[in-house]
Amino acid sequence: MKKLCAISLLLVCLLCGCAGSAPVERDIFAMDTLMLIRVWGCEDDASAAVSEINRLDALLSVTNENSEIFALNRDGEAELSADTYDLLVKAIAVSRRTDGAFDPTVYPLVVAWGFTKDEQHVPTQEALDAARSLVGYERLESDLDVTYFSIDGKLDFGGIAKGYAAQKAIDLLQSRGVETAFLSLGGNVQTLGSKPDGEKWIVGIADPNTPSQAIACLRFTGSLALVTSGGYQRYFDENGVRYHHILDPKTGYPADSGLASVTVLAHDGALADGLSTALFVMGMEKATALWRESDDFEAVFLTEDGGIFATEGAAPLLTDCDFTVVER
Ligand code: ADP
Ligand code: MG
Numbered sequence: 001m002k003k004l005c006a007i008s009l010l011l012v013c014l015l016c017g018c019a020g021s022a023p024v025e026r027d028i029f030a031m032d033t034l035m036l037i038r039v040w041g042c043e044d045d046a047s048a049a050v051s052e053i054n055r056l057d058a059l060l061s062v063t064n065e066n067s068e069i070f071a072l073n074r075d076g077e078a079e080l081s082a083d084t085y086d087l088l089v090k091a092i093a094v095s096r097r098t099d100g101a102f103d104p105t106v107y108p109l110v111v112a113w114g115f116t117k118d119e120q121h122v123p124t125q126e127a128l129d130a131a132r133s134l135v136g137y138e139r140l141e142s143d144l145d146v147t148y149f150s151i152d153g154k155l156d157f158g159g160i161a162k163g164y165a166a167q168k169a170i171d172l173l174q175s176r177g178v179e180t181a182f183l184s185l186g187g188n189v190q191t192l193g194s195k196p197d198g199e200k201w202i203v204g205i206a207d208p209n210t211p212s213q214a215i216a217c218l219r220f221t222g223s224l225a226l227v228t229s230g231g232y233q234r235y236f237d238e239n240g241v242r243y244h245h246i247l248d249p250k251t252g253y254p255a256d257s258g259l260a261s262v263t264v265l266a267h268d269g270a271l272a273d274g275l276s277t278a279l280f281v282m283g284m285e286k287a288t289a290l291w292r293e294s295d296d297f298e299a300v301f302l303t304e305d306g307g308i309f310a311t312e313g314a315a316p317l318l319t320d321c322d323f324t325v326v327e328r
Contacts, residue, residue: 021196023182026050030057031162033186039173040180040196048176049169053185056165059083060157062107063116069155073107077150085146087157087164087270094160094274095137098290102278103249107156108134112252115245120236122243128252135249159246163227163273166190170223170269187228190269194221208232208260208302216300216308216321218265225269229276230261230302248281257283260304265314266297275299284309288326301326 024046026037030053037053039046059081061067072078080088091104108131110116112123123131134153157164162185170192173181181192182201189203203226204214211232218226231244231254248255262279266272275297279287284301291299291311298313300323308323315325 023180028053030054031061031165031185033162035186036182036184037169038182039178041173041176041178045173045176045178049173049181049183052169052172053165056083056161056168060087060161060164062156062158069157072149072151073154076152077148079147080149082146083164083168085149087160088140088149088155090164090270091157091160091274092137092140094271094278095140097294098275098278098282100137100249101281101286102159102274103135103137104155104157104160105135105137105139105151105153106159106247106249107154108132109247109249109252110156110158110245111154113243113245113247113254115234120238120243122238132249132252135252159229159277160270160274162186162188163190163225163268164270166225166273167269187233188225188269188273189227190223190225192223205263205300205302206230206232206261214320215302216323217319218263218300218314218317219319220317223267224265225267225272226263226265227269227272227276228261228263229280231255231280232260246277246280255281255283257281258304259283259287260302262287262302263300263314264297265299265317268296271296291326292328 023038023040024043026046028035028050037049059068062069064070068084094102112127112131114120139153166183166185166188170190179193183190191201200219200221203218205216207213207215208230235242235244244254246255259280262276264272264276298311300314301309308321309326310318310323311326312328
């Protein structure tokens with residue numbers, strides 16, 4: 001069955017645009033990942049989507065010394081552009097909904113673990129405590145001003161920026177009259193409209209043990225954002241223990257919730273991205289409780305012991321695997 005649904009998330013994505021009238025395609029490297037942009041439109045439409053993603057990368061990158069976020073983290077204050085402000089508001093909303101499982105102030109912890117510079121290591125307890133004392137989205141709730149913002153801490157939009165960029169690129173394409181597009185921004189997939197040939201979009205969910213292979217597929221028509229967060233995406237091993245890049249702000253350690261990955265389906269790219277990170281931190285029980293009280297996302301959970309669980313709205317889309325339906 002697995003082989004039916006192609007061998008990797010990216011491969012599945014490549015396959016799904018092949019049928020029908022020929023789209024314009026771009027491969028780019030931005031936001032520290034490979035991206036595929038496929039637009040059923042003209043060359044200029046594809047170029048506009050690429051420019052939009054690059055523009056947001058330049059604004060939001062935590063490591064680019066010329067970015068707005070870099071300046072904010074360095075100086076503790078900055079004039080925020082409309083996009084950075086918009087994303088900050090969205091990020092805080094996800095933090096509140098998830099009781100801080102998603103937290104854009106997590107950056108001191110990300111630095112302590114060395115994830116920004118590929119110098120990964122287990123931090124000393126002292127370094128962890130110092131970093132944790134600077135983390136907490138609550139500190140962002142006051143003083144939110146469109147033009148000027150100051151912060152006693154440091155921001156990292158790594159858990160939401162790709163989804164925001166995908167959404168903004170889709171919005172731009174739509175405003176240009178494009179009716180169909182497919183974006184794959186390093187694990188963040190977002191579609192606009194349905195394929196001209198009437199076939200369904202097919203997006204693979206990576207097998208956490210063999211990420212180049214799909215363990216299941218999602219098949220659907222129309223516009224949707226699908227974002228996966230998983231511990232297998234970036235990690236290092238030290239003294240025989242694996243440490244990944246999605247941190248639990250409450251412990252300061254990589255989230256250890258029993259989940260291997262979470263795929264969130266939503267109509268907004270930033271929401272899907274922020275929530276995928278948050279639900280991964282929260283674990284099945286808290287994540288499904290949040291889903292039950294929400295009406296703006298669906299999810300597929302892969303557990304560390306090999307289980308696959310799909311919320312009621314995701315279940316009809318899920319194929320090529322055995323799974324359990326999470327009921328409301
Ligand atoms: P990826 O970006 O690898 O696709 P995610 O969307 O889950 O996966 O984002 C992970 C990134 O988000 C980390 O590399 C880090 O920069 C940041 N991050 C880590 N833990 C958290 C957290 N609890 N809340 C918000 N951002 C986080
Ligand atoms: Mg995310």
